[in-house]
Amino acid sequence: MIGQKVLGYRVEELIGRGSFATVYKVKKENESGTYVRALKRIIIPDEEQYRRIWNAMGHDKRKTDLYFQNVFEETMQEIQLMHAFTENGVKNVVACYENDVIRHMDPIQYEIYILMEYLTPLSDYICNHDLNVEELIDIGVQILDALEVCHANHIIHRDIKEANIFVTPNGIYKLGDFGVAAIQNEQRFVSSIKGTAGYMAPEVYHKSEKYDESVDLYSLGIVLYKLGNHMRSPFMPAYPQEFNSQDSRNALLKRMSEAPVPLPDAIPKNLGRVILKALETKKYRYCSAEKFKDELLKVKKSLSNEQLKKSLMKDKSGTTTSIDLDNSVPIKESNKRIKRWILALSVMGLLGIGVLTSVFISHKHSMELQQSWKKGSIVPFITISMEMTEKDFKNYYGKRFTEGIDGQYYLEMPDEEGGFATVTFSEGMLISVSYSFEKSEDQWKEICDDFYQKWMIEGDEWPYIAEKEEVRVVLDYDKPNKEASLFLKRIE
Structure with missing residues (x-):
């Protein structure tokens, strides 16, 4: 892209990157002056993303295309909102000047360009x-x-x-x-x-x-x-x-x-x-x-x-507060490594085994399980440790774990159920995991009943809600859409 001309502007440098989008600094010079803008280029999807969803959809082209059509429509909503604000002179919303959409077929791909203020x-x-x-x-x-x-x-x-x-x-x-x-x-x-x-x-x-x-x-x-x-x-x-x-x-x-x-x-x-x-x-x-x-x-x-006029970045002694870009504050890591035993949720019934159980494992053991699962030796099996960080997910799930254009993260699930689990973090620490998929109510109820027996909790109607240690689990079923759902969240 560097050096190319898009919407009349020359691409100068890359200034940001996400799962679907890259943002460039662009410039145009003519007799009226020099103009600097930000150009967001969105590709929905790239080859790897299409292949991953295509596999997850059981090689069904129609379902895969529909998935990315929905992503595209969400992106169009953002463009329409920003244009409407700009055209109505809303001063405190980032201005959106122009956009262009190029649609490619077989396989489907949308190439979107948005020209915005450079801020x-x-x-x-x-x-x-x-x-x-x-x-x-x-x-x-x-x-x-x-x-x-x-x-x-x-x-x-x-x-x-x-x-x-x-x-x-x-x-x-x-x-x-x-x-x-x-x-x-x-x-x-x-x-x-x-x-x-x-x-x-x-x-x-x-x-x-x-x-x-x-x-x-x-x-x-x-x-x-x-x-x-x-x-x-x-x-x-x-x-x-x-x-x-x-x-x-x-x-x-x-x-x-x-x-x-x-x-x-x-x-x-x-x-x-x-x-x-x-x-x-x-x-x-x-x-x-x-x-x-x-x-x-x-x-x-x-x-x-x-x-x-009092500074916000100085303490009472006059020392300026330093800000770490990753953590927003100065952090000194402890020299001592504290060994913790943590609760991990082993989710197996979702993939046909019919078991949902919890076990206590060390963080190291959790990582070993992740490596084994990644190699396919204990498929179908997912172990999610509530001690895992964003970095751990990236290391142990590799290309299965990606950041979406909406700022959330997505974990690709094994092929039988397919789709993606949504994963959220705060300051790098795991907060919640949610996953929805098609399954009959009888099958999902059997899995949930087994889960309740393992946790020694009574439950006979949706949603099934349970808490143990620092984890809340919500199991639910959407009857009209025949969709089962699992939600894990960290609690006190």
């Missing part, structure tokens, strides 16, 4: 910029301006985080990446799980109830909280204490239990209280983006110039 992600900006209190408030106000427009049009963004907020050269903050946005139904509620666990509202994470646009206010609250708390999420050890992945996991679980969140420690308390209201339970948080914005503006008006 800096907030996650990069804060690594090189000494953010202050006033800028934190401005970020909140301007992203809430964008959310007012989204919510007025019944659109929930569902993935607000630093990486999806962008900064212009003149300091304007914009919301981007609508790849997992949802359009609300007539009841103004949504029920599917999309987004990033570290920023999710509890009702989304728990799948406990349908949710509304207030989940976007919650996610923005997490962004602002982190900016005002030395880039540490709620319930993490106070800065400058060291922490590890166990602390990150515990903090997430405590937040999902809806425990009261402590004030962030790098900003004035009255500003902290405004942010905390966005992190309340659904019943008590802000009812609209406008209300949240009004409260931020009231606090801004009440603060002195000295308070507004």
Whole structure:
């Protein structure tokens, strides 16, 4: 792509890459001046992705093409949303200028080009910029301006985080990446799980109830909280204490239990209280983006110039907080390796064996099982350790494990049931696994009954719900669609 011309622009350099998309910096020069843009190139699917789904669909071309047609339609929704915002002059949403779609056949493939503003992600900006209190408030106000427009049009963004907020050269903050946005139904509620666990509202994470646009206010609250708390999420050890992945996991679980969140420690308390209201339970948080914005503006008006210009990246001694791109905070790994015995869920009945059981194994043993399964020596068998990290999944599942364009991860399942399990992480740690597939209700009930006997729990109707150690298992059946489902989630 480098050096090629697309939509009248010369491709200069690669600036980002995902499972389906690559993003390039592009430039055009003519008599009127020099123009720099970002070009997103999306290939749905590439050869490897098509082959993997084709195998999973039992070499059924129609089903495979339909799968990728659905992915394509979701991508078109993102383009249509961004174009609509641009054409209506929405200031705080990333502008989308042009697009082009090239359809290839036999096998089906969509080549999509989207020309957008060339901006800096907030996650990069804060690594090189000494953010202050006033800028934190401005970020909140301007992203809430964008959310007012989204919510007025019944659109929930569902993935607000630093990486999806962008900064212009003149300091304007914009919301981007609508790849997992949802359009609300007539009841103004949504029920599917999309987004990033570290920023999710509890009702989304728990799948406990349908949710509304207030989940976007919650996610923005997490962004602002982190900016005002030395880039540490709620319930993490106070800065400058060291922490590890166990602390990150515990903090997430405590937040999902809806425990009261402590004030962030790098900003004035009255500003902290405004942010905390966005992190309340659904019943008590802000009812609209406008209300949240009004409260931020009231606090801004009440603060002195000295308070507004106070750095967020310096502690009381004047030392600047360093930010690690992978973990968002400085981390010192412990020299001691703590040996833990962990709970692993061995899922066998899904593939015809009729057994769903749990065993205690060491992390090392879990990895050995993963290697054996990968080689096919104990197929059909899946062992998912709740101690596994995102890196572990990549190492032991290899090409079976991929990141989707919606920011979630997908694990290809063995051929008999086929399809993909959806896997979510927070700060690299495994949070949940969900998988749906076709099976008769009688077969699935037999498997679930066996599972309940192993766990010594009574259950006679859908959904089957069980908890053991730090894992919750939900087994359900969708009768109209004849679809069985399995959901595993980390709990306290």
